Amino acid sequence: MAKRGKLPKPKDASEAFENIEQPTLKWRTIAIIVVAFVVLWVTAFMIQGYDEDGVFGWVVIGVVGALTVAAIGFGIYVWRLTRKSRGIVDILSQATDEEGRKRALAQLEQGDSSDALNALARAQLVARERPADAMKILEDIDLGKAPAVVQDDVRANLGFLYLMNGRAKDARKLADDLRLDRQPNAKAKAMYAAVAAEAFARTGKADEAAKLIETYPADDPEYGEVGAMLLRAQVYTHLASKKRGLAQQSMRALAKADANMLAPFLGKGVRPELQQMAKKALKSVGLAPKQKMQVQRRF
Structure with missing residues (x-):
């Protein structure tokens, strides 16, 4: 546990690039x-x-x-x-540090900018520092020309960025078209579920959100770092279902898993109830909610 008053360093997104699973x-x-x-x-x-x-x-x-x-x-x-x-x-596996990210981005920019896979990779590389640019890249993809699974990858990643930036209604439009059944990778499917569940919970479909978080438990080791996204979805789902106690439990679990994921709950315009829950969760794990936290974008 971190010392009281000190927040842990944000988890480096480069770890995710180092451990990307090769398509086979x-x-x-x-x-x-x-x-x-x-x-x-x-x-x-x-x-x-x-x-x-x-x-x-x-x-x-x-x-x-x-x-x-x-x-x-x-x-x-x-x-x-x-x-x-x-x-x-x-190319993405090179992005283990700042220089590696720059090299990877340069290589991708030399490729076909209209290719959906290329655009998705570029968005992943810039999302950490420039989420607005990442959203623009993903929004410019012509989904009609992309393979079906890639379409869902784009929807899920763009939807998550929308959710992290207070655009739940836009995320809901994407979530409605997400097809979990055609994604064979368990972790990617769980990521789809997390995005869809949160989008549903924040736009009036708490029952649908509840089904998803029950089907994809956040503590499943197969989901890895996506578990934090599922915990975030649980917070919104339980609140929408008027289960404040369960929402607080999920918030506390999220603080233990990755305290920096609570940063959006402390921002301006967030419901006071969510802010209080986030502060309480941070205090429960010995962290200071008033200190600046950096959010790591996950894809």
Whole structure:
């Protein structure tokens, strides 16, 4: 526990870049799909062999052939997307200090500025110091041209920035379109849930928010640093559900997890009730709420 009157140093966002998970192809899934197509082809040729007229058999072979071509095309698309993601992750992994962030940003700026993955990475790099610039980068992305999963990444990251800057209604518009079911990564899915839950709780959908925080518990070790975002969502959800005691518990847990995440609760324009809860939570862990805290943006 930190000494009374002293706040811990903000957690360095560079740690997140050091530990970025490399995108990989799911070879087991690919193997299952390949086996399935082998079975389809064997079945198609068997049908063709037993078909005396030959017409129906060739129709079946044609259908299987069309499905195979479509599957190959989709596989190439996924492979190219994974390869592009790996390249961007390699660039982001350099951002372990200020100089590294500058180098990574320079490399990304040399790439295709209209590419959604590139823009998302640039926003991550500038969000810590210039959240307004990060929001502008994400707002300029043409979601209609981005892959489905990338669309949700953009919505979640932009939504979180909106929430951190008092724009709950704008975050809600993004949360309404978030699709958790198409995100395979557990931590990313939990991040989506945290953003959606907070946006719902702050815009009149406390019941929907409650379902999300129950499904994605903040203490799940698989979620890592996203747990703090889930705790923040819990605070708003419990308050919206008129469960002040639970909200205070979540605020206290958030103070223990990352005291700097309480900084927005102490700003101007925040409900007095939230301010008091944040101050009480900070005092409970031996910290001084009057001292300046720096907020680390999480993506």
